[in-house]
Amino acid sequence: MKVRKLLSALLPRFARDQRGTPSIETVLLIALVALAVAPFLDDLGAVIGQVFQTLSDNLLGNIGQ
Structure with missing residues (x-):
């Protein structure tokens, strides 16, 4: 019975509390992005891999000369 009283006292207070709202909205926005x-x-990833492969090929080509 004490748990029920405690919950009935805390739930309305929790519902009115808006302090965490901007954080939740920010997390939701980041998740959607x-x-x-x-x-x-x-x-x-494929493009970056190709850039490094080209760079590697050019470096190896210059070393061999």
Whole structure:
């Protein structure tokens, strides 16, 4: 019975408390951006890999001369 009293006292107070709202909104926004960007990360990885491969090939070519 004490738990029920405690919950009935704390729940309305918790519902009115708005302090964490901006943090929750920020996390939600970051999550949505991450979901939007995720499909492009694979392509970006391939492009970056190609850049490093070209750089490596050029360095090895210059060393051999």
